[in-house]
Amino acid sequence: MDSAGSELVYHRLPWKEPDVPYLLEVFYEDDDLIALNKPSGLQVLPGGLFQQRTVLKQLQWRASKQSSSLSSQASHPVPVHRLGRGTSGILLCAKTKLAKTCIAAYFADKTSVVDADNTVMELSQRKITKIYRALVHGIVDEDKVIIKQPIGIVRYPGVAKGLYVASPSGKPALSKVDVLERDVQRNCTLVQVEIQSGRPHQIRIHLAFLGHPLLGDPLYVAGGQPKSFDSEFADGTFAQDGGYERPVNPVPGDCGYYLHAYQLFLSHPTTNEVIKITAPLPSVLKTREEGREVDKSVGSERIRGIHIDSLP
Numbered sequence: 001m002d003s004a005g006s007e008l009v010y011h012r013l014p015w016k017e018p019d020v021p022y023l024l025e026v027f028y029e030d031d032d033l034i035a036l037n038k039p040s041g042l043q044v045l046p047g048g049l050f051q052q053r054t055v056l057k058q059l060q061w062r063a064s065k066q067s068s069s070l071s072s073q074a075s076h077p078v079p080v081h082r083l084g085r086g087t088s089g090i091l092l093c094a095k096t097k098l099a100k101t102c103i104a105a106y107f108a109d110k111t112s113v114v115d116a117d118n119t120v121m122e123l124s125q126r127k128i129t130k131i132y133r134a135l136v137h138g139i140v141d142e143d144k145v146i147i148k149q150p151i152g153i154v155r156y157p158g159v160a161k162g163l164y165v166a167s168p169s170g171k172p173a174l175s176k177v178d179v180l181e182r183d184v185q186r187n188c189t190l191v192q193v194e195i196q197s198g199r200p201h202q203i204r205i206h207l208a209f210l211g212h213p214l215l216g217d218p219l220y221v222a223g224g225q226p227k228s229f230d231s232e233f234a235d236g237t238f239a240q241d242g243g244y245e246r247p248v249n250p251v252p253g254d255c256g257y258y259l260h261a262y263q264l265f266l267s268h269p270t271t272n273e274v275i276k277i278t279a280p281l282p283s284v285l286k287t288r289e290e291g292r293e294v295d296k297s298v299g300s301e302r303i304r305g306i307h308i309d310s311l312p
Contacts, residue, residue, distance in 0.1 A: 020053045024062070027090065027277050032099040032270055034059075034077050035277050040088040041255055044079050048253065055079060059093060080104060084201060085253045089132070089261030089279040102269030103128065107198055129265040132193045132203055133180075133285040135258040136212040140189040145177040147206040149224065151199040156226060158251045164200045166209040166224025173199045175206040181287045188215050190287060192262070201252055203259060214257035218250040226250070260285050 021039035028035040036055065043050040046057070059077045075095040080103045083091055094100035106127040152170025156163035164170075174196040181190040189212065193203050204214055209224030221227050228249050262285075264277045283291060 017050055017053045020050070022053075022058070024055065024058050027279065028275065031075075032094065032096050032268070033266075033275075034093045034095060035264070036091045036093065037279055038083055038088060038091040038261075040086050043085045043253065044082045044091065050085075055091060081107065081198060082200070083261055084204070084259070086255035086257055087259045087261065088282065090130075090264045090277055091261070092264060092266070099269045103266075106267070126265075127267040129263075130195055130261060131263040132195070133260045133262045133281060134191050134193055134203060134207060135215045135285060136189050136191055136207050137215050138187060138189065138212045139182050139184060140177070140179050140191065140210070140212055143179050145210065147173075147175045147177065147210060149173065149206060149209045151202060151205055151224075157249055163226060163252070164205060165220075165226065166205050171197075171199060173197045173202050173206065175202060177207070177210070190285065204257065214259055217257040218254045219252060258282070258284055 021042045023039070025037035026034060027037055038044070038055060042055060043053070044055045046052075046054050056079065059079075063075055063077060077093045077095045078100065080092050080094045080100055083089065092103065094103055109127065149166050150168060150170035151164055151173045152167030153162035154165055154167070176194040176196065178192045178194075179189055180192055183189070191207070193207070195202055199205075201220070204217060204220050205224040207214060208217070208220040208222060211222045213220050213222060219226055226249070260279065260282060262279055262281060264275075266275045266277070267273075268275055281290065
């Protein structure tokens with residue numbers, strides 16, 4: 001039995017997070033919004049091995065640095081959607097509660113339409129539109145594909161809240177895929193994807209369900225399912241970087257695939273101006289023609305005087 005006044009000493013491994021890309025490039029910023037260029041390998045919100053080396057922490061550090069040099073009250077920007085750790089490109093963040101509420105409503109409106117009847121909305125009907133580039137395994141035969149496969153959750157070792165997969169009993173999801181270029185020699189296809197709902201890992205799951213998983217995706221295979229359900233337990237050894245058990249099987253945060261949030265159209269939450277933001281493409285996600293050209297439109301462009309209903 002413990003005696004009164006006894007002392008318990010716990011020696012734990014020092015906290016050391018894995019290295020991640022640090023620099024956040026700003027595409028667009030005003031009093032309400034900030035749009036960042038998230039590099040592949042950087043996690044958006046704290047979780048698992050990544051508690052400090054995240055987009056949120058970098059935003060907080062940036063805001064505190066600005067507030068120390070300005071007399072105005074500091075804003076507290078937060079991401080209003082997520083990108084997978086291995087996904088690069090545009091990440092939209094809100095600097096005010098009003099902007100956060102409005103943008104959350106934009107995303108909810110898109111998803112509610114999909115929940116109702118899997119309808120493809122035109123750009124003129126939406127307040128926000130996200131377009132991605134991806135490189136997939138194999139040759140996609142059709143030039144245009146609409147994927148309406150529901151996405152649900154299953155138990156999966158190493159993922160406490162469950163893994164999102166293609167599932168008939170899941171929630172409705174809709175992705176619109178356009179083939180940009182086919183490379184028969186390398187057996188891969190460059191595609192552009194417009195998502196109309198925002199289910200976690202939707203593009204990875206939908207393209208895998210189509211039979212063309214993202215090239216280099218360590219987790220999802222044809223059918224929109226994970227590679228393996230074999231192991232029920234994590235590795236018994238502890239990692240040096242944080243003391244967590246490392247899963248035996250691939251998990252959603254593992255990188256290696258090619259997915260880039262390329263363009264975003266947004267009706268500004270306070271001015272109703274249409275903002276178009278474009279992220280430079282990684283060379284692997286450019287068409288041959290784009291690879292020969294110098295990027296002419298990098299960063300953000302404000303389309304003044306045009307309401308979103310007048311877009312094509």
